[in-house]
Amino acid sequence: MDILAGILISTGLIFFLGTTIGLLRFPDFYSRMHAAGKGDTLSTVVILLGCICLISTQGDLSWILGLKILLIINFIFIGSPTATHAMMDAGNKAGAKPWKKDAD
């Protein structure tokens, strides 16, 4: 179980590294959003799954904790893409220009 937790958490960290690199390196708002929206949600979910694996061996009440973390995952899965959508819409309406190759 611990090995599985380690694998999941490190996978999540790799995804998160990709997210941050994407945030820093992508040229315009929309592609940054792309990196943040996908990578962030996925990495958080994977890390939280790893946390469930990590705690599932301790104590007899750990299934409640696991259930709560599953709830967190559920809410992140709903909330984070919604926020991404709202921000993307806002950026579109506010007039952020998409990046073109010959622009800069």
Added chain:
Amino acid sequence: MPSLPIWQFDVPLLILVVLFAVVALSIRNLMGTAIVFGAYSFMMCLIWAGMGAVDVAFTEAAVGAGVSTVFIVSTIYNTSATMPPRPGGLPFKLFIGVVVTLTGVFLLSAIPDFPKWGEPNSPANATVAPYYISNTIADAHVPNIVTTVLADYRGFDTLLETTVVFIACIAIYSILRVDEARSKTEDSGPVDAEPHYDPSDSLIVRQASRFMVPFMQLFALYVIAHGHYSPGGGFQGGVILGASLILVAISFDLKFLLAQWREKQIMLMVAWGVFLYAVVGLGCVFMGGNYLDYGFLNPVLPGEQDMARSHGILLVEIGVGITVMFSMIGIHINLASNGHFDRGL
């Protein structure tokens, strides 16, 4: 065994907090300031958690993620986000800088007199706190010491703090509310040209909020009721309840919220919370005890004297929760609609 101030966890966060504060204040666009201030509050929440103050962390999480940034954003929404660049003023800034630096040097010179970080026998930890820690179970059967101290041992303190929140809500009403708001007519136009409301946008946001809001309210009730055994209590639950209704106001429309809760009802509920708190205290006096001494309520409440204290704490927390919830909503509807109660953020 991990020690409580986790140095590796706290020290980088403390440095980050200072960085965020500087960045937040040095951005020229006020929207940016508000958003970076939100991140600042996230960091603060992590610091409280790292120092073992889970209840404070919970409050900061609810307030920072749900409420305070929304207040700032709605204020900016009704005014303007730009800061025109001003030339000059350098001597003034230098003067202020000297003053602030002098203050800082004076404060820094006092540091060696303080006890070390994490000293168990410092004066703050040695006087009255050990009594609270060792007697909370015997007195009130509440494992969460913070709840006991909040509502029982220092009940007066919390009563007055709740009153302060109440007064702040009233103050905002009297400052911002305009007289035409009562008639609710459309032609009492906004003061500066506000953008028109577009009902066709953000269907996804509306549906997601429709899904999330019941869970938030359920969770908030859990937080209030379970505050005896885990972090939580009236303040946190009230803020989360208020934030859920603020989310309704944001994702649907302000009118949608006001159709369900009239402003008169909101003000009444704010007063009812404080009233409930005070009445519980008065009930103790009628039962022959001191003000806010819940142990004397045991003829009314189930259980022996210690369990009666526990239930009295629960009643008081509900009062706090009602006040905090409705004052958050009251503050939001005033700030978001610039006192007109017709449309807003």
Added chain:
Amino acid sequence: MLLVLVLAIKGPTVIDRLVAVNVIGTKSIVLLLFAGILFGQLDMFVDIALGYGLLNYIVSIAASRYYQHRKCLEPEHTIGKGEVS
């Protein structure tokens, strides 16, 4: 892990900061859970994380509503380099 995000917070426009703050909010959930595991009392910290998971997206929705209604991008674009005073 978060140090990289500090760079993101200095991103060029306001709305980029919004993205970065959203990411930071999600990551604080993870960090809170890690702190709970370090303390060995995860059952106390999981409530805070749950609250965060529920409330995290209010800020971004509020700020994006601001931009949807205003329909004008902030002058930080036009000022350009002079954004930090």
Added chain:
Amino acid sequence: MENLIANFNYVIVVILMMIGLWSMLAQKNLIKKCIGMAIFQTGIILFFISIGAKDNALIPILTEASDHKYHDPDVAKVANPLTQILMLTAIVVGVATLGVGLALAQKIYREYSSFDEDEILNKQTK
């Protein structure tokens, strides 16, 4: 260096208070003054919380687990609850006062359509 780490929290407190004070005094923009007030306040909260922290202690919620005992707990093993409740209420009250400050700023903007202190003063003298 050892001394600095041992008192690092106070250094940060002082720095945060300096930032808040500077922002309240030197910034001309009313909203930034409000935010400076909030930062000053978090400095004070940090002071209280870090004074209440103890080495090798756990959070102030008693459980039946490991070295916490339900009855007769070890006092040195539990963080100070008193400072925490003071600051818990201070945060909520702080957000209410922040709301009052923002409301005042909004009212001022309604009258003078500006957040800038100098402009407001100019319009008043006219």
